[in-house]
Amino acid sequence: MPKLRAPARPLTLLLVIAGVGLILLLLAASWLMRDQIYQTLLDPGVPFQTYEPPAAPDYAEADSWAVRPVVAALEEDEPAVFFVHPTLHTGGEHWNAALDRRSHRERLARLYLPNYAGPFAETGAVFAPRYRHAALYAYMNNREDSLQARLLAYDDVRTAFAQFLADIGDERPIILAGAGQGGGHVTGLLLDVISRDEDLIARLVAAYIVEAPVAADLFDGPLQDIPLCSAPEAIRCVITYSAVRSDEPARIEAITERSTLWIDRGRLGQTLGRELACVSPLLWNTSEDYAPARLHRGGAAAEGLELGERPSPLASQTGAQCQNGLLFVDQPRSRTLRRPSRLAEIRRVPPFNLFYADLEADVTRRAAILAETLAEERRWAPELPEAEEIESVPVRPID
Template identity: 90%
Template sequence: MLNLRAPARPLTWLLALVGTGMFLLLLAASWLMRDQIYQTFLDPGVPFQTYEPPPAPDYAQGESWAVRPMLAAMDEDEPAVFFVHPTLHTGGDHWNASLDRRSHRERLERFYLPNYAGPFAETGAVFAPRYRHAALYAYMNNREDSLQARLLAYEDVRAAFTQFLADAGDERPIILAGAGQGAGHVTGLLLDIVSRDEDLVARLVAAYIIEAPVAADLFDGPLQNIPLCGAPDAFRCVVTYSAVRADEAARIDAITERSSLWVDRGRLGQTPGLELACVNPLLWNTSEDYAPARLHRGGAAAEGLELGERPSPLASQTGAQCQNGLLFVDQPRSRTLQRPSRLAEARRVPPFNLFYADLEADVTRRAALLAETLAEERRWAPELPEAEEIGSVPVRPID
């Protein structure tokens, strides 16, 4: 008897192999395009012009702050630190985060305050506003909607800074610090407020702009009175760096080719074609010299610590070198200081601070130098006003 079904077996195997190959190709494509697919899911899906943002914070009220210390009982020479946190909200429902999101508060208090505000807490009293920060999605593209979301976040930060200055008073030294999105907003504050006010510049220990690109030509223009910190003994200056490894092609591309940054007062521009600024946090200068790991004071992966509770930094974990406006670092030996594998990691601030102890020592040193300078400046006699010519005055007899 003839077996009429036998020829179907090779065809079945062929179809199975083709199907398996197509599935593997689709899987590989999905892996390669994972950030783009993730970005699609994060799109709020509504134009910013018709978007109703969450209620604006009132910075006269304590609930609008993650940290707001009382300065009345503190020495008036102790610096006040204005710290702006990085992106916590990914997107998908809002362009900008609401202030009452529990998951955001938990991550801020568990990871980002201990790691990025912590290095400054030993030197000064830290203020950290909650703000309607722009979603991660708004930093994954340069759409007009995304830029508008960032500007809304900046307006909150600017309002918080105004309240911070009122709380700090007219004499106290100040420190500005931010990470990721927060660092970009600190650049805006330097441009719009600090650089325009001689008194604020005089009281500025330094501004720390961490993990956000800064246009180098700003320091020849609107920020020429607040230069880059070109030496360890400088103050009234700016420290900035964006750390990358040489093998992180996606992160390098995201920073240098696909980012927006302040290019002037009130104006955001694109990074392509711009020279970026970099201060090496191991050498504390702007040179392109390589700093070996033996100079590394220590990184920290702090978790759940209160401000003022110091973690145990891990020293000699990485070398560092400024090149083309980026800070190239070595892969740390400790896994706790290695970037996690997360979607859109190229746009995120890691949940550890690779230069925790380095920043801690640096801000302490610069604050002491400014304190000495201010004390000396206060001893100087004020300049006499220019002499005025007085014409003849008629003399009238007294009766």
């Protein structure tokens, strides 16, 4: 007679069930805390005070620029665009990116120049410096080390801007544009350089700060002479917005409560409790009116295009409304204009430009208005008197 198999012990079964449950619980916790875990992995693990940053760029050299046109080949009154790219370096070993990182150069040329510098290339000549930009990790927290990494990146951008101004001369109109981290650095340039120079303000078509928070009270203080663009015809002003959807609470919180921005010349502060600025890229004013999708000229997911090669924007994809300093947008109908599922996506600039054609048309219009304004101002400027020759007269002592 065959032996009967003994029944499984209840204790063993309970241990198996508990083990499986623990594994599932750990997997669920890992999924829920994936951004926090990713942030920990990106920590350079060395204090910035003892960190040796990559070699500084020399902006007299061509290799320190992603794009640097030959000024002598430009038309006389063609605007010059100073574009500052978003974050490419995630972190891990360095607080700041080295300029020779091949993957960064490829991604910049393949995605971010076509999408975020592209809208301005039809209007002006784009200059885009490479710089030791701060790691994504430095934008995921507000540690002192992270702030120092951002300031180092800004110092590079300010040095590049000085070279840009020297290259283009004293009369050419200028356009500033920056996305993500680059937008923050453009804000710094407005505070430290443009707002202190009446001639630069006069030559400014507009500054475009995309996907970077800007403190609204700056425009009652150091930026009072470079206001927010309040109408489509305004010039010498600022366009800024950070796009969110109402079903993205983590991104909304990250921008409004856990981000850092310029609060004065030379001072960074927290967004928590601070009013943010927003200009609608569909209405081109600061109102909180809703702009329907029929006003949307088109977004683009450009990839691998040279500057000057225009993508085919998809129109009527989203409505938009400025509220509480954020630009609330509708979910685009095309999946190519929806944020990808990536770790720390709430802190990233997407690999597409939701308002590509809108920005393109806007900067073209404002550049034409500035050209007319400058011509009129020069026409009515008082003429300088003719120089008089002064003969040198010997000085005789009085007896």
